[in-house]
């Protein structure tokens with residue numbers, strides 16, 4: 001994806017800061033320290049979490065790379081003491097020397113062709129090095145399904161030139177087999193469901209506006225984007241409310257009326273965490 005055209009907005013992304021950082025810390029827990037070593041964080045965002053990675057690994061040098069200028073613009077306060085940030089695209093990134101840890105949290109889902117990608121990335125994992133990746137696996141949730149369905153309908157289809165986002169994320173067992181083929185002798189791969197209590201079903205829209213929908217937003221005029229959001233909301237909310245009605249089994253989850261928002265809304269978000277050591 002192009003950083004220039006990317007509408008990544010740190011304020012929107014960070015609305016769910018605690019929920020989004022939980023998988024980062026779960027992934028970080030799998031990583032072993034490499035005192036004095038070299039670490040890279042692919043798709044580091046603002047760099048705030050890269051600082052945690054740098055501290056945990058005790059590396060001499062950690063570089064966070066990201067293609068978004070707006071995200072990197074926030075990274076200055078976190079740089080220093082061996083931690084730096086560079087604007088680069090993950091697909092084009094070709095370091096001269098290998099890294100002891102190659103880390104990526106919630107970014108590789110933006111790059112297609114995961115077999116080739118993980119092969120490429122593994123090319124710069126050192127002989128005894130580690131690879132640690134977390135990707136969302138929520139493409140079958142209505143918040144994702146409806147986003148793509150709508151993109152395929154007019155007037156959006158013509159405006160997007162027929163573009164519908166590909167979903168490159170595969171199954172946990174597929175990644176486990178790939179890590180094995182790529183020579184990781186130790187590995188840990190798991191699917192984890194993160195349950196988020198959002199204030200209401202509307203919160204799901206705010207959530208995906210900060211991530212998935214940015215890919216459609218950057219390809220539309222501001223007017224068409226507003227129309228897309230209107231139709232997205234109209235299609236998604238009744239579906240979420242319906243689904244939460246059938247799964248209610250706890251008095252904490254109540255629905256005010258049949259057309260009103262589910263409050264709170266339980267957003268079950270699946271993610272794949274993988275770690276391997278050569």
Ligand SMILES: C[S@@+](CC[C@H](N)C(=O)[O-])C[C@H]1O[C@@H](n2cnc3c(N)ncnc32)[C@H](O)[C@@H]1O
Pocket residue numbers: 001006008020024042043044045046049065066067068071088089090091104105106107110111211
């Ligand atoms: C969901 S954010 C995750 C940020 C950070 N890793 C975190 O855990 O908070 C995804 C990041 O990946 C970056 N990104 C997406 N595609 C990229 C690419 N091809 N090359 C570099 N960065 C990319 C985006 O700019 C964004 O900052």
